[in-house]
Amino acid sequence: MIFLRRNAESAPASTYRDADATLVTSRDRGARARWLRLAAFAPAAFFLVAILLPPLNHDVAAVMDFSRRWLAGEALYTDLIDVNPPLVFILNLVPAALARWTILSQGQAILVCLLGFTFMLWRMTEALRRGRAEGPVEAAVLTAVLPLLLLAAGSDFGQRDVMMAMAAIPYCLLAARRIEGLPTDRRLAIAVAVVAALGFALKPYFLAVPLLVEGLVLLRRGAAKAKRDPVPWVMLGLWVAYLASIPLFFPAYAWQILPLAWEFYGDIHGPGPWRVLVTDVMGAAEVLLLFTVPLAFRRESGAFGQALAMAALGAFLAAWAQHKGWTYHVLPITLLGLGALAVAAARWADRALPEGRARASAPALALVAASAILVYQLRGGETPWREAAYYGETPGRLAEWLDRNAHGQPVLVLSPDIFPVYPALTYADARQMLHTMSTWTLQGFYRSCPAGEEPYRDPSTMRRSEYAVFHTVAESFALHPPAALVVARHANIPACGGRFDLLAYFARHPLFGETLERYAPAGEIDGYRLFVRRH
Known part of the structure; x- marks a missing residue:
C-alpha cells in the first residue's frame, strides 16, 4: 500500500483560516499590550507637563533666590536670614550658577537641575531592579509607577520634603536588595546611599525615614550582616561631617539663627502638634497609611513594599514634628504610601492569577495602578488648577x-x-x-x-x-x-x-x-x- 504525502498546499481552507485568525489575534494582543504599556506612562507625562508650566513652586523659587544672592556676594545667615540649614542653599548654588553664567533664566535653571535629579533617580531605580525576582504584574506596575512617583508632586515639585521622598525611592529599593541578599554593584550602592543621605539631611525631621528603614533591614538581616553593610555607615559619616561643618563654616546659623528659630518660628505657622492630626491634608494621609501599612507588612508584599511602608511611616513622623500640615509636608507620606500600596497590590495579583493570565493582564493592571495614583493626587490638589489659572x-x-x-x-x-x-x-x-x-x-x-x-x-x-x-x-x-x-x-x-x-x-x-x-x-x-x- 502506497501512502501519499499531502503537500501543505492541499490542506483544507478552514485550517488556513484558523491559522490566520490565530496570527491576527496574536498580533492584536501584542499591539494592545504595547498601547497599554504606553498609556501607563500618560499619568507621569501629565505631571511632567504640569511641572514645566508656570508657576514654579514658591519655596523653590525663594531658596533659589537666596542662593543666587549668596553667590553674588551677600553673606548667608548674616545678610540673608533664614531658618533652613545650609545644605539646601549649597545645593541651589548649582542652578544659581547656571542662571548667572549661562543663557538660562532662573526658572529654567532650577527646572533643568530638578529634572536632571529626577532622571538620575529613575536611572538608579532601573539599575537596582536588575536581577530582582519580579512577577509580570509587579514588573509592569513598577515600570509605570516609579517614574510617576518621582513626578507626582506637581505644584510642589522641588520642595525639600518632596526631594527627600524622591531620594527615598531608590534607597528603599536598595534596602530591599540588602534584605533579599542580592549582590549590588558597590559604586551604585554608595551612590544611592550618598544621594539618600543628602536628601534626608535637608531637614533634621527627615532622619526618621532612614531610622525606620534601617531598623527593618536590621530586623530582617540580623545584626551580624548589618554591621558589615557599608550603606548605613556611609550615610552616618556624611551626616556627622555635615553637622560638624555647620558651626565651622556657618557659625551665624549655629549661634544666631537657631536660637531665633527655637524661640518662635515653630509657633507662628500651622495649627500645632495635635490639631494638625485632624487637618484635611494630614487626615487623608493617615487614612492612606491605615490601609497601606497592614497590606505592605504581609510577608507576601515583599521587601520593597515593606521598605516603602516604613519610609512612609517615617515621613508621617517628620510631617507631624513640623506640625504645619502643609501640602508639601504631607506629600512624602502620600508618595511613599502609594508606592507601597502599588507594590503590595501588584504582588498580590501575581500570586492570585495564573502565570499566563498575569502576563497578559500586566499592562492593563499597570495602567490601572498609574491612573489610580493620578486620580488620588488630583483630588483636592493644586495640580493642574494652579497652572491653569x-x-x-x-x-x-x-x-x-x-x-x-x-x-x-x-x-x-x-x-x-x-x-x-x-x-x-x-x-x-x-x-x-x-x-x-x-x-x-x-x-x-x-x-x-x-x-x-x-x-x-x-x-x-x-x-x-x-x-x-x-x-x-x-x-x-x-x-x-x-x-x-x-x-x-x-x-x-x-x-x-x-x-x-x-x-x-x-x-x-x-x-x-x-x-x-x-x-x-x-x-x-x-x-x-x-x-x-x-x-
Missing part, C-alpha cells in the same frame, strides 16, 4: 507688573507670605532687597500684643533683634532705593489697638519715611499695594 490670578498678574516696572532691578517686597511674591520675582528676574524671604520675623516679635494702645512698639522699647530688623530694612531702603516697592495689606499679625500695617510700621523710621516720599502709588493687585520710584 496662573496668568489670570495674583501670581501671574504680579509677575507681569514686576516684569514691566522692575525687570532685572532691585525690589523691596514687604509681605508675610512667600507665595505669590515668589515666583513672581523670579519670573521678572527682579532682586528682592529684604533680608528674609518674608516678614516672618515680625510675626514672631508680635505674637502677643505690645503694651499700650498702639499696634507697634516704640523703637526705644524694641528688643535688640526687632530693632535690627526695623533699622536694617529702613537703612537698605534709603541707601539703595529699589525700582519698585510692593507691600501686602495683610500682615498675619493680631490686631492690637488697630490693624498692623507693614508700611506704617517701617515708615516710622526717619530713613524709610523720607525715602518713601520718592515713590508714587501705582495701583494694587489683590491686596498688594504697588509703588514705583519717581525718576
Whole structure:
C-alpha cells in the first residue's frame, strides 16, 4: 500500500483560516499590550507637563533666590536670614550658577537641575531592579509607577520634603536588595546611599525615614550582616561631617539663627502638634497609611513594599514634628504610601492569577495602578488648577507688573507670605532687597500684643533683634532705593489697638519715611499695594 504525502498546499481552507485568525489575534494582543504599556506612562507625562508650566513652586523659587544672592556676594545667615540649614542653599548654588553664567533664566535653571535629579533617580531605580525576582504584574506596575512617583508632586515639585521622598525611592529599593541578599554593584550602592543621605539631611525631621528603614533591614538581616553593610555607615559619616561643618563654616546659623528659630518660628505657622492630626491634608494621609501599612507588612508584599511602608511611616513622623500640615509636608507620606500600596497590590495579583493570565493582564493592571495614583493626587490638589489659572490670578498678574516696572532691578517686597511674591520675582528676574524671604520675623516679635494702645512698639522699647530688623530694612531702603516697592495689606499679625500695617510700621523710621516720599502709588493687585520710584 502506497501512502501519499499531502503537500501543505492541499490542506483544507478552514485550517488556513484558523491559522490566520490565530496570527491576527496574536498580533492584536501584542499591539494592545504595547498601547497599554504606553498609556501607563500618560499619568507621569501629565505631571511632567504640569511641572514645566508656570508657576514654579514658591519655596523653590525663594531658596533659589537666596542662593543666587549668596553667590553674588551677600553673606548667608548674616545678610540673608533664614531658618533652613545650609545644605539646601549649597545645593541651589548649582542652578544659581547656571542662571548667572549661562543663557538660562532662573526658572529654567532650577527646572533643568530638578529634572536632571529626577532622571538620575529613575536611572538608579532601573539599575537596582536588575536581577530582582519580579512577577509580570509587579514588573509592569513598577515600570509605570516609579517614574510617576518621582513626578507626582506637581505644584510642589522641588520642595525639600518632596526631594527627600524622591531620594527615598531608590534607597528603599536598595534596602530591599540588602534584605533579599542580592549582590549590588558597590559604586551604585554608595551612590544611592550618598544621594539618600543628602536628601534626608535637608531637614533634621527627615532622619526618621532612614531610622525606620534601617531598623527593618536590621530586623530582617540580623545584626551580624548589618554591621558589615557599608550603606548605613556611609550615610552616618556624611551626616556627622555635615553637622560638624555647620558651626565651622556657618557659625551665624549655629549661634544666631537657631536660637531665633527655637524661640518662635515653630509657633507662628500651622495649627500645632495635635490639631494638625485632624487637618484635611494630614487626615487623608493617615487614612492612606491605615490601609497601606497592614497590606505592605504581609510577608507576601515583599521587601520593597515593606521598605516603602516604613519610609512612609517615617515621613508621617517628620510631617507631624513640623506640625504645619502643609501640602508639601504631607506629600512624602502620600508618595511613599502609594508606592507601597502599588507594590503590595501588584504582588498580590501575581500570586492570585495564573502565570499566563498575569502576563497578559500586566499592562492593563499597570495602567490601572498609574491612573489610580493620578486620580488620588488630583483630588483636592493644586495640580493642574494652579497652572491653569496662573496668568489670570495674583501670581501671574504680579509677575507681569514686576516684569514691566522692575525687570532685572532691585525690589523691596514687604509681605508675610512667600507665595505669590515668589515666583513672581523670579519670573521678572527682579532682586528682592529684604533680608528674609518674608516678614516672618515680625510675626514672631508680635505674637502677643505690645503694651499700650498702639499696634507697634516704640523703637526705644524694641528688643535688640526687632530693632535690627526695623533699622536694617529702613537703612537698605534709603541707601539703595529699589525700582519698585510692593507691600501686602495683610500682615498675619493680631490686631492690637488697630490693624498692623507693614508700611506704617517701617515708615516710622526717619530713613524709610523720607525715602518713601520718592515713590508714587501705582495701583494694587489683590491686596498688594504697588509703588514705583519717581525718576
